[in-house]
Amino acid sequence: MEERVDVKTEEIRSALRRMAKRMKLGDDSQILHWVIPGELACGQRPLRHHALYGGSGKNIEPAAAPLVKKWAAHLQLLGIRSIISLMHARDLSYYERLDLGASTLLDFYKAQGFEVVHLPWEDPHHSKTSPDEVHKTLVAIRKEALQAYNRLPKPVLVQCSAGIDRTAPVAAYISMLSGTSR
Numbered sequence: 001m002e003e004r005v006d007v008k009t010e011e012i013r014s015a016l017r018r019m020a021k022r023m024k025l026g027d028d029s030q031i032l033h034w035v036i037p038g039e040l041a042c043g044q045r046p047l048r049h050h051a052l053y054g055g056s057g058k059n060i061e062p063a064a065a066p067l068v069k070k071w072a073a074h075l076q077l078l079g080i081r082s083i084i085s086l087m088h089a090r091d092l093s094y095y096e097r098l099d100l101g102a103s104t105l106l107d108f109y110k111a112q113g114f115e116v117v118h119l120p121w122e123d124p125h126h127s128k129t130s131p132d133e134v135h136k137t138l139v140a141i142r143k144e145a146l147q148a149y150n151r152l153p154k155p156v157l158v159q160c161s162a163g164i165d166r167t168a169p170v171a172a173y174i175s176m177l178s179g180t181s182r
Contacts, residue, residue, distance in 0.1 A: 001176060008035075008172035012042055016163040023049035031074055032157060035175045039154045041080065042171045044163045045087060046071040046095075046105075056161070057126075058094065065098040068105075072112045075157065082115040082152035084145050086160040086167060088122045117148040125165045141166075142173040149174050 015033040022030065028050070032043035046068045047053045053064045060068075085106060095105040102108040109116045121141050124134045149156050158174070160166035 005172045005176050009169045012168040013164050020049045026051050035171045041157045042163050042167045043159045045161050060094050062097050080155050080157045082156040084117045084158045086121045088120050091161045115152050119144050145170045146174050
């Protein structure tokens with residue numbers, strides 16, 4: 001089964017990389033990738049690949065608040081009802097300067113009506129954690145995310161910062177074990 005999860009992970013990563021390229025060029029018409037159509041989607045954090053406000057490890061300017069609100073409204077139009085966020089405290093801190101009408105980005109999500117499960121995980125790409133520890137964390141997070149997915153209202157969005165190192169393997173695992181894999 002791990003081999004199938006790895007193949008699905010790479011499929012998701014490729015789709016999210018293509019989506020990121022379009023976003024960097026100003027095309028934000030697609031903000032998520034459906035892993036299980038109508039049930040499980042993947043995406044990046046709001047504005048992660050925005051031409052002006054995006055970037056890795058970059059605080060988002062207060063002027064971007066309306067764009068984050070627009071992002072959440074777009075998710076609602078796409079039918080997303082729940083969010084499993086894998087964002088670490090560092091990822092969340094990029095939004096601290098924005099007036100979103102809530103104390104944190106996750107509280108903003110909740111205020112918009114999304115069910116939210118937070119499973120914080122430091123980005124392995126930027127971590128000094130050993131590969132063995134990264135794998136242990138992945139195994140634990142995948143199991144917690146699957147349990148959350150099973151109880152949350154669908155459709156569910158799984159997100160981290162870029163959607164590549166954390167979201168993709170977690171969503172692949174969920175899709176393989178949920179019984180509705182595509």
